[in-house]
Amino acid sequence: xxxxxxxxxxxxxxxxxxxxxxxxxxxxxxxxxxxxxxxxxxxxxxxxxxxxxxxxxxxxxxxxxxxxxxxxxxxxxxxxxxxxxxxxxxxxxxxxxxxxxxxxxxxxxxxxxxxxxxxxxxxxxxxxxxxxxxxxxxxxxxxxxxxxxxxxxxxxxxxxxxxxxxxxxxxxxxxxxxxxxxxxxxxxxxxxxxxxxxxxxxxxxxxxxxxxxxxxxxxxxxxxxxxxxxxxxxxxxxxxxxxxxxxxxxxxxxxxxxxxxxxxxxxxxxxxxxxxxxxxxxxxxxxxxxxxxxxxxxxxxxxxxxxxxxxxxxxxxxxxx
Amino acid sequence: xxxxxxxxxxxxxxxxxxxxxxxxxxxxxxxxxxxxxxxxxxxxxxxxxxxxxxxxxxxxxxxxxxxxxxxxxxxxxxxxxxxxxxxxxxxxxxxxxxxxxxxxxxxxxxxxxxxxxxxxxxxxxxxxxxxxxxxxxxxxxxxxxxxxxxxxxxxxxxxxxxxxxxxxxxxxxxxxxxxxxxxxxxxxxxxxxxxxxxxxxxxxxxxxxxxxxxxxxxxxxxxxxxxxxxxxxxxxxxxxxxxxxxxxxxxxxxxxxxxxxxxxxxxxxxxxxxxxxxxxxxxxxxxxxxxxxxxxxxxxxxxxxxxxxxxxxxxxxxxxxxxxxxxxxxxxxxxxxxxxxxxxxxxxxxxxxxxxxxxxxxxxxxxxxxxxxxxxxxxxxxxxxxxxxxxxxxxxxxxxxxxxxxxxxxxxxxxxxxxxxxxxxxxxxxxxxxxxxxxxxxxxxxxxxxxxxxxxxxxxxxxxxxxxxxxxxxxxxxxxxxxxxxxxxxxxxxxxxxxxxxxxxxxxxxxxxxxxxxxxxxxxxxxxxxxxxxxxxxxxxxxxxxxxxxxxxxxxxxxxxxxxxxxxxxxxxxxxxxxxxxxxxxxxxxxxxxxxxxxxxxxxxxxxxxxxxxxxxxxxxxxxxxxxxxxxxxxx
Numbered sequence: 001x002x003x004x005x006x007x008x009x010x011x012x013x014x015x016x017x018x019x020x021x022x023x024x025x026x027x028x029x030x031x032x033x034x035x036x037x038x039x040x041x042x043x044x045x046x047x048x049x050x051x052x053x054x055x056x057x058x059x060x061x062x063x064x065x066x067x068x069x070x071x072x073x074x075x076x077x078x079x080x081x082x083x084x085x086x087x088x089x090x091x092x093x094x095x096x097x098x099x100x101x102x103x104x105x106x107x108x109x110x111x112x113x114x115x116x117x118x119x120x121x122x123x124x125x126x127x128x129x130x131x132x133x134x135x136x137x138x139x140x141x142x143x144x145x146x147x148x149x150x151x152x153x154x155x156x157x158x159x160x161x162x163x164x165x166x167x168x169x170x171x172x173x174x175x176x177x178x179x180x181x182x183x184x185x186x187x188x189x190x191x192x193x194x195x196x197x198x199x200x201x202x203x204x205x206x207x208x209x210x211x212x213x214x215x216x217x218x219x220x221x222x223x224x225x226x227x228x229x230x231x232x233x234x235x236x237x238x239x240x241x242x243x244x245x246x247x248x249x250x251x252x253x254x255x256x257x258x259x260x261x262x263x264x265x266x267x268x269x270x271x272x273x274x275x276x277x278x279x280x281x282x283x284x285x286x287x288x289x290x291x292x293x294x295x296x297x298x299x300x301x302x303x304x305x306x307x308x309x310x311x312x313x314x315x316x317x318x319x320x321x
Numbered sequence: 322x323x324x325x326x327x328x329x330x331x332x333x334x335x336x337x338x339x340x341x342x343x344x345x346x347x348x349x350x351x352x353x354x355x356x357x358x359x360x361x362x363x364x365x366x367x368x369x370x371x372x373x374x375x376x377x378x379x380x381x382x383x384x385x386x387x388x389x390x391x392x393x394x395x396x397x398x399x400x401x402x403x404x405x406x407x408x409x410x411x412x413x414x415x416x417x418x419x420x421x422x423x424x425x426x427x428x429x430x431x432x433x434x435x436x437x438x439x440x441x442x443x444x445x446x447x448x449x450x451x452x453x454x455x456x457x458x459x460x461x462x463x464x465x466x467x468x469x470x471x472x473x474x475x476x477x478x479x480x481x482x483x484x485x486x487x488x489x490x491x492x493x494x495x496x497x498x499x500x501x502x503x504x505x506x507x508x509x510x511x512x513x514x515x516x517x518x519x520x521x522x523x524x525x526x527x528x529x530x531x532x533x534x535x536x537x538x539x540x541x542x543x544x545x546x547x548x549x550x551x552x553x554x555x556x557x558x559x560x561x562x563x564x565x566x567x568x569x570x571x572x573x574x575x576x577x578x579x580x581x582x583x584x585x586x587x588x589x590x591x592x593x594x595x596x597x598x599x600x601x602x603x604x605x606x607x608x609x610x611x612x613x614x615x616x617x618x619x620x621x622x623x624x625x626x627x628x629x630x631x632x633x634x635x636x637x638x639x640x641x642x643x644x645x646x647x648x649x650x651x652x653x654x655x656x657x658x659x660x661x662x663x664x665x666x667x668x669x670x671x672x673x674x675x676x677x678x679x680x681x682x683x684x685x686x687x688x689x690x691x692x693x694x695x696x697x698x699x700x701x702x703x704x705x706x707x708x709x710x711x712x713x714x715x716x717x718x719x720x721x722x723x724x725x726x727x728x729x730x731x732x733x734x735x736x737x738x739x740x741x742x743x744x745x746x747x748x749x750x751x752x753x754x755x756x757x758x759x760x761x762x763x764x765x766x767x768x769x770x771x772x773x774x775x776x777x778x779x780x781x782x783x784x785x786x787x788x789x790x791x792x793x794x795x796x797x798x799x800x801x802x803x804x805x806x807x808x809x810x811x812x813x814x815x816x817x818x819x820x821x822x823x824x825x826x827x828x829x830x831x832x833x834x835x836x837x838x839x840x841x842x843x844x845x846x847x848x849x850x851x852x853x854x855x856x857x858x859x860x861x862x863x864x865x866x867x868x869x870x871x872x873x874x875x876x877x878x879x880x881x882x883x884x885x886x887x888x889x890x891x892x893x894x895x896x897x898x899x900x901x902x903x904x905x906x907x908x909x910x911x912x913x914x915x916x917x918x919x920x921x922x923x924x925x926x927x928x929x930x931x932x933x934x935x936x937x938x939x940x941x942x943x944x945x946x947x948x949x950x951x952x953x954x955x956x957x
Contacts, residue, residue, distance in 0.1 A: 062462070126474075152474055155465035159482055162539055165475040182558045183539035184573045256485070256552040260561040 021054040022220045027066035027075030028059050032249035033257065034266035035174065035205070036079070038100070038273070040245040041238070042231025051223035059253065062156060067208075070094065076213055077224060082203045082287070082295055083136060089309055093211040096315045098225040099287035100232070103272035104201030106137055108193040109161070109177060110168035116191050123147045125167040128154035136302040137200040138170065143301075144198065158183075174268035178261055202295045203287055204272070214316055221316070229285050236270050239263070287315055329654070330647035337643035338636075345632040353625045360621060361595070365582045368531060368597030368610055373580070375527055376599040376608040379520070379535075382420050383480065383603040386496050389418040390513035391478065394498035397426060397433075397511060408453050411444040414513075415451060422446055422493065425456060425512045426500070427463045429473075432508035433500070439464075445514075472497030472510030480604040482537045483517055485552065492517040492543065492552070494604070520544040530617065531597075531610035538605030540572045559588035571596075575607035585611060653682045657689060669697045716780050721749055723783035727790050728757055732924065740833050741768060742953040744923035746931060748895075749946050755782040755824070756893045756946035759790055761797070769797050770829040772845065772891040772950055773868075777822055785822045789814065789868070793828065803828045803841035804878030807865060811843065811876070814869035823869040827891060831883065836956060838889075839880040843868040846897065846909070849916050851888035857917050859909070885956025888926065890916050895945035899934050902941045907934055923951040 028036045039057060042048055048055040058075050060066050066078040067088045077097065080088075088094055108127065110116025116125065122142070127149040129138045142149060154160065154169055158176050161169035162183050171177045173194065181187065195201040207225060214221055235242040243262055250257050275281030282288060289311045299305040326332070393414040400406050411424040423445035430438050441456040441463045456463055463469055468481035476499050483494045493514055500509040521544050524533035534545040540555040556572035559565075568588060574581060578600040585596035594617065598609035656674040663671035673690050676683045725747070732744050745758050755775025762768055771793055775782045792810045800806045806828055814824075826843035840848075840860065844867035847860040863877035892912065899907040912930070919929035927949050934947065 062465075128474075153465070153470075155470070157467050157482075159467040159539075160470050160474055163471060163475060163479065165471060182555045182561065183541075184555070184557050184569070184576050186573075254485070258554040258558040258562070260558040264561075 021049075021052055022217060024048070024053045024055045024077060024220065024224055025075040026055055026057050027069050027078040028057060029066045029079050029081075029205075030060050031255045032059055032246065032253045033175075033255070034243065034246045034262040035269055037235045037242045037246050037266050037269070038232030039079075039228055040231070040249065041234045041242050042227045044245055045231070045234055047227040047230050047234070048224070051220075051227050053220060053224055053227065055224075067092070067094070070208070070210060076217075077207055077209045077221070079205045080208050081134075082206055082292075083134070083299060083304075085206065085208050086296065086299060086305055086308060086314075089314065090305070090307055094208045095211045095214050095313075096287060097207040097209060097214070097221055098228070098285045099203050099206045099282075099291075100228070100285065101204040101206070101269065101272045102275070102282040102284075102287075102291070104137075104194075104196040104204055105173040105175075105268060105272055106134065106195040106201055106204075107171050107173055107177065108138065108141075108168050108195075109171045109180065110191045110193070111161075111164060112189055112191055114164065114167040116168055118191075119145050119147070119193060121191075122149050122168055122193075124150065126150040126152055126165075127168045127170075128152040128160055128166040129170040130154050134170065136299045136304045137195050137202060139302050140298045141193075141195060141198060141200045144200075174265045174272070178264040182258075182261060199294055200298060202298070203291050206287065218316075225285065232270070232273055235266065236274060239266055239270075242266065328651070330644070330651040333647040333650070334640070334643045337647075338640050341639040341643075342636060345636055349625060349628045349632050352628055353621065356621045356624060357618065360617060364595060364612060364617065365597070367529075368595065368612055369580065369582050369599065371527060371529065371531060372533075372597040372599035372608055372610045375523065375533060375610070376601045376606075378523060379601045379606065379608065380603055382515070383496070383601065385418060386420050386513050386515055387478065387603060389414050389421060390424065390496050390498050390511055393424060393513075394478075394500050394511040397500050397509070398502075407442045408444065411442060412451060412453065415444050415446065420515060421513055422516045423514045425463070425495075425514065426509055427466075427469045427472075427512065428509040429507075433502060468495035468497040468512045469510050472499045472512070473507055475499075476507055480538075481512075482539055482541065483543045483552070486514075486516075492520075517543060527610065529612075531612045533608065533610045535601075536572070536575055536607045536609065538576055540576045543606065556588075563588055563590075574598075575600075575609065576605070578602060578605070578607075587611070650682065653677070653686060657682075657686060660689070660693075664693060664696065669693060669700060713779075717778075720778070720780045720783040723780070723787060724749060724755075724757060727783075727787055728759065729761075734760065735762070738833075740955050741831075742923045742955060743951070744927050745948075745950040746927050747946060747948045748943065750895070750943045755786055756895060756948040757786050757790065758891065758948055758950045759793065760950070760952075761794065763797060766833045768831045768833055768952075769793075770831065770840075770889065770891060770950065770952055771827065772848070772893060772948060773824045773826045774845070774893045774895075774946075774948075775822065775824045776867075781820060781822065785820075785824065785869075789824050789826070797830075802878055803830050803839050804876045807841040807843050807868065807876035808874065811866070811868045811874055812872040815872035818869050821870075823867040825893075826868045829889070829891075831952070831954065833954075836883040836885070836887075836954060837880065838883045838954075839878055841865055841876045841878045843876060846892065846894060848892065849890040849913060851890070851916060853884045853886040857913070859913070883954040883956075885954060887954050888923070889952045889954075890926065890930070891948075891950040891952070893946065893948040895943075895947040896930075896934060896949060898945060899938050899947065900941060900944060901938050907937050911937065923953050926951040926953075 026039060028039065043055055043057060066075060067080055067084060069075045070078050071092050085094055085096065110122065115121055129135060129151060131153045152166055158169055158180055160166055162180065207228065209221060243259060243266060246262050247259055274284050292311050292315065296305060296308040393410050396410045397407065400410065407426060411426065414424050415421050423443060425441055425443035428435055428437065428440040439457040443454050443456045445452045467484065471479040471481055478496065478498045481495045481497060483492050485491065486493045494517055496513040498511040499507040500511055502508045520535060524535065524544050527533050532546055535543045536556055537543050540557050541552060542550040542554055545551055556575065557569055560568035560572060565588065571583060575598050580599045582595060582597045586593045592613050592615055594611055594613040596609055596611050598607050600607050653674045660671050660673050673686055673693065676686045728747055734743055735741065743760060747756055747758060755777060757773050759771040760769060773789060775786045789810065792813050796806055796809050800809060807826065825845040827840065827845040827848060829838060829840035831838045842863045842865040844865060847862050849857065849859050851857045861879055863879055865876040866874045897907055897909050897912055915930045915933040919926045930949055
């Protein structure tokens with residue numbers, strides 16, 4: 001009965017004049033996982049529809065680049081790391097709508113067994129890090145500590161680290177770190193160097209669109225950000241329900257994963273979105289000028305950024321109060 | 322629990338049943354545990370062998386693939402830089418080894434003289450035939466794949482963790498062999514790709530009730546009857562979901578290449594049983610076979626159920642026997658109890674249960690019978706004694722009624738006369754003594770006063786007293802002097818006295834007109850006289866024997882004149898020999914004092930003296946009759 005009613009409501013909604021809805025194509029930068037739980041929640045609970053947004057979710061993957069999709073008009077709004085967006089901004093007019101993940105989950109994980117106990121122990125050791133933009137964080141980190149590790153590219157898996165082919169590897173606290181634990185490694189065997197403890201932890205997932213799109217759909221962008229944040233708030237309050245949504249999408253996309261891992265990811269991502277009680281904490285959804293300047297400055301030092309936009313030109317903080 | 326204490330039979334039965342039940346339960350329980358242990362022991366060997374053999378089959382496939390790939394890798398290292406030759410080598414390898422799905426050579430940029438930025442020649446099975454292709458054209462990402470990175474950066478041949486091939490349907494694993502240049506640098510990686518589809522069939526084909534599964538070196542499920550687990554869960558993710566630290570430890574043992582046999586519960590609160598696991602050393606995998614307890618122990622449970630049923634039947638029999646024994650023990654006791662109750666209620670004739678055995682109960686019954694006989698005898702004796710006593714009592718009653726019938730009890734005795742005042746008291750003791758008193762008038766002015774105490778007790782004494790009284794009354798009419806009267810009475814009594822009874826006697830004669838008074842004593846205490854013109858003192862003691870002992874005895878006589886107001890107090894030894902609780906006698910001195918302090922009428926005298934005696938004895942039992950007679954001569 002409930003399903004019938006919902007179907008009927010949907011029919012009523014879709015039969016409304018087309019003008020009442022704006023179609024939003026949301027590009028997420030990776031395969032279905034709890035990193036995007038808030039958007040799934042907003043979608044499934046009708047938070048987008050309620051604001052007149054007809055949202056389509058388009059997933060990324062190893063072979064895809066949402067920023068390119070944005071430019072090539074395959075999506076309207078994307079999630080991207082701030083560093084990626086800044087690089088892209090040098091050629092394409094993307095603007096920042098909201099900073100969802102403010103706390104960086106980026107870290108280096110080393111084997112204690114291989115003598116990695118302190119930062120200095122990484123010197124001249126074989127370390128795998130992701131190629132691409134995350135490098136700037138790690139490279140800045142190494143330079144700041146005067147380290148010259150033997151760097152090896154790391155891709156989708158931590159297999160090389162688990163086989164001890166490297167002494168340390170890059171990891172997200174919400175993802176790879178847990179996958180290492182789920183391969184039977186105990187936390188006591190590992191030493192972690194979270195980038196957020198220095199100045200190399202950049203803000204991560206943010207919402208971006210093209211400037212032109214924003215100019216035409218400013219109100220809808222605001223509504224979209226609002227609904228997304230509400231979705232995240234819902235996910236925080238209904239973790240198991242939202243995990244069902246995540247697991248469902250992962251299964252349909254044939255993504256090998258398990259609920260324990262997604263629960264770990266959801267818990268950690270939520271912690272990175274919603275600030276705690278510390279006075280120095282960020283404001284949910286907002287990219288602070290300070291974090292923006294810091295990211296730009298580190299990336300410039302690393303030569304990853306030739307030019308950077310002014311904060312005011314780049315940031316359309318539609319979620320700001 | 323009070324009811325248990327109230328029945329020996331119940332208590333005994335309960336104890337026997339408890340004991341037998343414990344033994345039976347112990348037997349069945351021990352048998353179950355021992356059987357389980359035996360089975361477990363047997364299973365351990367069987368299961369471990371099974372896991373080892375299955376792991377060995379996977380190991381042999383891996384070895385064969387490794388052999389082929391190592392050979393091809395070596396061939397490539399020795400190969401001159403001719404791309405066509407590479408394809409020939411790869412093809413030969415795939416053809417030679419049916420376990421291989423394909424061989425792929427991932428080459429570093431511009432390495433090995435191939436002169437290509439990206440080059441990945443590959444030969445794959447394609448239906449019946451083979452497909453040669455440069456994957457670098459289609460799949461540039463070979464360098465980001467695990468097998469390549471492992472071979473490239475570890476520098477040793479490695480099995481990759483299983484992964485899904487293109488399309489996400491087929492589970493594959495790749496054996497990566499680093500290919501070096503003449504300087505020993507890794508310049509390419511040869512991957513021998515194997516489809517793992519056959520693993521599921523292999524595991525399904527294992528004999529017995531066990532369910533097998535396979536873990537990769539990272540604990541990921543590669544093969545399992547629950548397909549949802551494959552590639553999704555690791556043994557550690559299940560441990561994380563369940564918060565099960567033991568499972569995590571077990572997973573670490575398995576992925577650590579150990580062999581083992583452990584109790585195991587299917588994660589997520591599933592069934593319990595045993596897990597045998599054995600490593601596949603070449604791939605780093607772990608093959609495990611789970612044996613559900615439910616299936617394994619079905620037969621033991623059946624056995625235990627049968628044993629339980631037999632034990633229960635045996636238990637019932639023991640219960641029955643215990644009840645019977647307890648009843649046979651307690652029935653005579655119960656009957657004996659009933660008999661005892663009846664005896665207590667006075668029925669000495671109640672039959673006792675027959676003595677059936679010489680055991681404690683039998684001896685108790687016999688002893689009880691003896692006691693009953695003794696009781697009967699005692700009761701009979703008691704009855705006889707009571708009858709005798711009754712006879713005596715009745716005799717005493719008769720004697721008392723005779724005694725009391727003899728003495729005049731009407732006071733004042735001569736109401737029309739004003740020249741005398743007389744009052745008397747006789748209080749018989751419980752066993753009648755022989756006291757008596759008497760007084761009567763002769764010819765209107767002669768008053769006779771008599772007090773006596775017959776020896777002996779009972780009816781004979783009373784009758785003797787009656788005879789004495791009769792003689793005195795009869796002889797007083799024609800005998801003028803008391804001494805003469807005493808002599809005659811004594812002679813009469815002594816003559817017929819076969820029973821040797823006697824009496825102490827006082828006889829006094831008062832002429833009421835003149836106040837002349839004469840008296841005689843026959844072994845009797847002299848009365849006390851309260852004289853108006855003299856002191857208060859006992860009368861003079863006169864010669865005179867006990868009356869009735871022997872005849873021919875003379876009795877002295879004394880004569881005096883009474884004045885008006887003089888008082889005579891007659892008494893018997895029951896007064897002077899009244900005893901208090903310390904066996905002290907009242908004696909004549911106390912009596913004399915009591916008489917001196919008395920005054921008033923004769924009755925006042927009697928009351929006063931009697932009260933003094935009562936005060937003295939202070940409740941002690943009266944041992945002899947108490948007789949008091951007080952005469953006041955009032956004159957004219």
